[in-house]
Amino acid sequence: MHNAFVTLVTNADYIMGATALAHSLRRTRTSADVVVLHTGAVEQDALVGLKALGCRIVAVDHLPLSDGFNQRHARRNLHGAAPFTKGRKPDFHTPLDNFCKLRLWQLTEYRTVVFLDADVVVLKNIDKLFDYPEFSAAPNVYESLADFHRLNSGVFVARPSTETFERMLVALDQPDAFWRRTDQTFLESFFPDWHGLPVFMNMLQYVWFNMPALWDWKAISILHYQYEKPWESNHPKAEQLSPLIDLWHAFHEGRDIPDITGFANPGAAS
Ligand code: UDP
Ligand code: MN
Numbered sequence: 001m002h003n004a005f006v007t008l009v010t011n012a013d014y015i016m017g018a019t020a021l022a023h024s025l026r027r028t029r030t031s032a033d034v035v036v037l038h039t040g041a042v043e044q045d046a047l048v049g050l051k052a053l054g055c056r057i058v059a060v061d062h063l064p065l066s067d068g069f070n071q072r073h074a075r076r077n078l079h080g081a082a083p084f085t086k087g088r089k090p091d092f093h094t095p096l097d098n099f100c101k102l103r104l105w106q107l108t109e110y111r112t113v114v115f116l117d118a119d120v121v122v123l124k125n126i127d128k129l130f131d132y133p134e135f136s137a138a139p140n141v142y143e144s145l146a147d148f149h150r151l152n153s154g155v156f157v158a159r160p161s162t163e164t165f166e167r168m169l170v171a172l173d174q175p176d177a178f179w180r181r182t183d184q185t186f187l188e189s190f191f192p193d194w195h196g197l198p199v200f201m202n203m204l205q206y207v208w209f210n211m212p213a214l215w216d217w218k219a220i221s222i223l224h225y226q227y228e229k230p231w232e233s234n235h236p237k238a239e240q241l242s243p244l245i246d247l248w249h250a251f252h253e254g255r256d257i258p259d260i261t262g263f264a265n266p267g268a269a270s
Helices: 012-027 044-052 067-072 075-081 095-106 127-131 145-149 162-172 182-190 242-252
Strands: 002-009 033-038 056-059 110-116 120-122 136-139 151-158 222-224
Touching (some): 002 095, 012 033, 012 044, 012 242, 033 095, 044 056, 067 075, 095 162, 120 242, 136 145, 151 222, 162 182
Antiparallel strands (some): 110 151, 120 222, 136 151
8 A cells, every 4th residue: 555745735825835845755755645625715726836846636614624623723812812922823824724634544546645734845754753652753843842742733643544534533523622823722722642753754944043043954754834825925934944944945846956955043052
């Protein structure tokens, strides 16, 4: 049985992300499928570029969730009840869309799936992740040691199963359930014994300026542009993150990738 890398796009902005991701995966010469899940809000024409990169395009519906659930997790309500204080989410980010990730458990034609957010790029071959157990994810580290207690759901290893998917729907939409960081909080609760991947399997961009001692270009397999996206025009941290943003653009435009090990991190010890 085959394995697949799976991402999700629900609007034109995340198609830009997925395009950079697809270029980056091709560069690793993986033989796994690259699957793009998309919702009905995405136009067929917008998917042409991803098809040309050899991606398998799969239409998905939103999950069948109660009205109360959808209301509690609507952008305005979620941002009101659980404000983001450490970074800024772009206007095109709709929290409810995140839950569509769980549809990957329905891709039972694959033995193992590695989910990748559309805002990551893969810098090295990561096919070995297909041999990791469910549920594997890296810690949500971008500020302090306390972050090691939590996982980040931008990269994870899963085994598709209809039975698991159905159990998830039941656990997800309990009366008054509020998942303050959407799928991430839910997955942490659903898989309390999650296996930890190294931070280098999901290196969050804020580590660049918050924890420079942890930054090691040679070790990083997956770079994740959490919070502000590298293609945003009014990017409040563009200057601080400029080498990372330039790298993303090289992937997005399909250019040659510069030798990243040469990008100096001003905060890192020499
Ligand atoms: N996503 C999407 N549309 C949305 C919100 C999320 O397609 O409106 C998908 C996309 O794959 C994205 C992932 O869900 O990368 C998680 O959202 P994001 O990466 O913006 O969250 P962050 O990593 O900043 O927490
Ligand atoms: Mn992300």
